[in-house]
Amino acid sequence: MLATDFLCDFCGCSYRDDRPMIEGHRGSLICGVCLGRAYSQLVVRNAGITVPEHIACTLCLMNKQGDYYQSPVRATATEHGADIEQAPGACACRWCVDRSAQMLAKDSEANWKLPTA
């Protein structure tokens, strides 16, 4: 597999050395940039959204009660990279965002810090 086969489900960017990623279930991925955005909205500002019951978290595939982060764009992996549409995209639950952020912050190679704002 090529590095470009690894796409963030939340913004469609491909994996690079300077862009750490965290894996969820079934190969779903969230990059450090999106994770930072999600963490700051959900955890720092406590401003997550509530999603309908049929919407599942992209990372754990569950619909839990509580707050979600929803990506402002829809990213779909294609043969040539990612198609980005200006439509509400993947959702991540607070639990996954918090857990992934803690994991990434502990990874010294990722060079990623928990957002404080």
Ligand SMILES: [Zn+2]
């Ligand atoms: Zn991303």
Ligand SMILES: [Zn+2]
């Ligand atoms: Zn989740």
